[in-house]
Amino acid sequence: MSNQYRERLSEKKKILKACLLALAMPLLLPAQQQSSDSVLQQATLENVIQYAIRRQPLIQQSLIDEETTETTIKSKLADWFPQLNFNYLFQHNFEVQTAVIGGEARKLGVNNTSALQFGLTQNLFNRDALLASRSARDVRNLAKQNTSSTKIDVAVNVAKAFYDVLATEQQIKVSHEDITRLERSLKDATAQYTAGVADKTDYKRATIALNNARALLKTHEELVIAKREYLKSLMGYPTSQPIDIIYDSLQMEREITLDTTQTADYKGRIEFRLLETQRKLQQANVRYNKWSYLPNVYASGAYNFNFQNDKFSKLYNTNYPNSYAALTLSMPIFQGGKRKYNIQQAEWELKSLDWQEISLKNSVNSQYAQALAVYKSSLATYLALKENMDLAREVYDVINLQYRSGVKTYLEVINAESDLRTARINYYNALYVLLSGKIDVLKALGQINY
Template sequence: MKRILTLIMCLIAAVKGYSQTQPGPQAYNFSIQEAVDYAIAHKDSVVNARLDITSADYRVKEIIGQGLPQISGQATFQDYLKVPTTLLPGEFFGQPAGTFIPVKFGVKYQSNLAASASQLLFDPSYIIGLQSRKTYKELYNRAYTRTKIDVIANVTKAYYQVLVSNEQIKLLDANIAQLKQQVDQTTAQNKQGFVEKIDVDRIAVQYNNLVTNRENTLRLLALNYQLLKFQIGMPIEFNLTLKDKLTDINMDADVAQIAGDTTFYKKRIEYGLLETNLKLSQFDLRRQKAQFLPTLSANASYALSYQNNSFRNLYTTSFPSSYVGLTLNVPIFSGFQRTNRVKQSEITVQKNQNNLNSLKNALGLQAEQAKVVYFNGLQSLNNQKRNQELAREVLRVAKIKYQQGVGSSIEVTQAQTELENADNSYVQSLYDALVSKVDLDKAYGRIQ
C-alpha cells in the first residue's frame, strides 16, 4: 500500500513539474498598427498573395527560357529478334525475271546516341512576351496590394469593435454602480416605511437586467477578441490585449482636403488592376497580330550509331552523323483562324477600356457615398453624446424629486431606462462612425 501511495505521489509531482516547464500561450499587446503588421505577416490570404508574386516570377523566367538554347539527348537500343527481310528482284542475282530473292538487311543489335539543340532566332510573339513580363508581374503585385488593403480594413474594424465593446462595458459598470446604490437606498427606505415595496422591485428589475446585459456583453467581447485574432491570422489560443484607446483615434478627418482630390480614383487599387488588365490585353492583341509574321530558328544534331550482331561488340565501332541548319516558318493560310483571334483580342481590349471608364464613375459614386455616411455618422455620434448628457441630467433630477417626495419611482425608472437607451445608441453610433471612417479612407485610396 505504501509503495502504491509513493508511486502516485511521484506521478503527481512529475506531472506538476512537467506542466510548470511547458510554455503557456503566447501573449501580445498590440496597437492598431502592430495588429495590421502582424496580419500582413501571418494572414493566410496575404501570405498566398505573396506566394502568387513568387509564382509569377517563376512564370516570367519560364517565358524567358523559351528564347534560350533548347538541348535534348536521346538514347535508343533495339534487339531485332527477327531481322527484317526484303525481297529483291531475281535479275540482280542472275535469276529469271519475275522471281525475288529474300535478303536480310541489318544486324541483330542496333543502338543510337544523339544530342540535338535548337535556338530561337526570331519570333515576334516571343519578343512581345518579353515586353509584357513587367506588366504581368505588376498584375500580381497589385493583386497583393488589394488583398493587403482588404485585410487592413478588416483588422481595423475588428480592432474598433473590441474598443467599442470595452466602452460599452464601462458604461454598463457605471450604470450598475449607481443603480446598486439606488437599490440599497430604496431598500433601506422601504424598511423604514418611507417607500413602498413596489418601488424596490422596479429598481431591482432594472438592476438585474443591467447585470444580465453586462454578462452578455462580456461574452460578446470575448467573441470580438476571437474575431480580431482571426482577422490578423493569430491562433485563437494566444492571449491578445490592446494598446490603443478610443481617445487615441482622430475622428476629425480633413474631408475637405480629401474631397478636393479629383484624381483620387487613380489611388484605388481596383483602378490600377483594371489598368494592368487593359495593358495585358493590348499586349495579347499585339501577340495575335505577330502570328502573321515568320519565325526563324537554328538547329543542330550529332548522333552516334552502333550496329553489330554481337551484343558484346556492339559499342566497339560507331558511325557518327551530324548536321546544322535553319528553319524558317512562314504562315500562309490558316483558315482565317489568326484573323478571328485578332478580332477577339480587339474586342477584349475594348471591353477592358469600357470597364475602366465604368469603374472610374463607380469609384466616384462610392467616394461620395462614403463621405455622406461619414458626415452622418459624426453628426449622429455628437447627437448621441448630447443625449447621454441630457439623460444623465434627467435621471439626476428625477432622483432628487423622488428623494424629496415630489416625484415618483416610475419617473426614476423611466429616466434610468432612457439613460440605458442613450448609452446603447451612443455605442452603436460610435461603432458606425469608426467603421465609416475606415470606409472613407478606403474609398479615397488612403489605405495602401
C-alpha cells in the first residue's frame, strides 16, 4: 500500500469522524446542558432558593394547575362559539305503520329510510358561558396567586433549612479546631508528664477531652448529612448529586439588621390577595345564581337530507330535503324555591369571606408580634453570645499561656477550652436562629414575594 493511498485513507477517516461528531452534537448538547443545569456550581442562599423555585415538585404542580385552569377556562368559553353537529340515521321497517284514511288502509312510510342532518346552534344567553367569560381573569389570577403562595412557603422553608445546614457545618468547623487544639494540648501534657513536671492526670484529662471532641465531631458529621438531604428534598435537588454550601459569614452578620418600627399590614400578604380574588369569584357566583331567573336563549338551524325507498338498492337515489332555523327560549317557571335558596347560600358564603378577612387581620397581627418578639430576643442573645465568644477566646489564650508558664493547672485549661467551644457553638447557632427569625418577620410583613 502506497504512502499516498494511506494518506488519502487517513484523511477520509478524519472527515468521517468530523461528520459523525457534527451529527452527534445536537444530541450531546441538550444532555450536557441538562446535566449542568441539574446541579448548582455555587450553592449560595439566593441560588438555592432560585433553584428550588424552578424545580421544587410542589411549585411544578402549581404551574401544572395553572395550565389546567387555563384549559378549563378555554373549554368553558368555547360554549360561545357556534356548535356544528352532524347526525346520520338509517332505519329499516320490518312492518310499516298502517293508518285507515277514508275507509281505506294505507301505509305511512316506506321500508327503508335514511337521514343526514347538519345542525348549528349558537348561544345568545347562557348563564354558564356568561359566568365563564366574566370570571376568567379572576380564575387565572387565583391560580397564579396559589403558585405565588407555594413559592413563598418553599423559599422560607429552604432558607431555614439552608441556615440549619450552615449551623451544623460551623459546629463541625469548631470541632475540627478544638481537636487540633486538644491534640496540641495532649502533646504538651504528655511531654510534661514524661519530663516529670506534671502528673499523669493532665494528659489523661487531655485524652478524655480529645475523645469527647472526636465523638462530637462524628455526631455533627452524620447530622449534617441528614440535614443536607432534607435541604435537597425541599429544593427538588437530585439525591445522587452533592451540594456544597457557600456562604460569607461577614455578609450574614451584616444582614441581621431589621427595621423593627414597621407595622404589620395584612394587605401586603399573599393570603389577603387570595382572599380578595375569592371574594370576586364569590360575587360572580351570587350573580350567576341570580341569572337563574333569566331564560336561556339560543339560535339553531339544520339542513336534513332525507332518503326513502322500499328497495335498499335505490334508497339513496332520491332526496327529500328539509331545513329550518329556530330561536329557542327556555326558562323554568317553578322549582320549589331552589333558585332563591341557591342565591341565599351564595350570599352567606360571600359574607363568610368578610369574617375570614377579619380573622386574617388578627392572625397577621399576632404572627408579626410573635415573630418580632422572637427576632428581638434572638438579637439580644446573639449580641451577648458574640461578646461571650470574644471573652472566652481571650480567657483561653491567657490561661493556656499561664499553664505553659507553670502558673495555672491543666484543669483550668480544659475548663477554658470547654467554655470557648461552647461560646463559639452558641454564637453560630444564635446567628442562624437570628437570620431564621428575620425571615419569619419578613414573611409576616408580606415582604417575601415571588
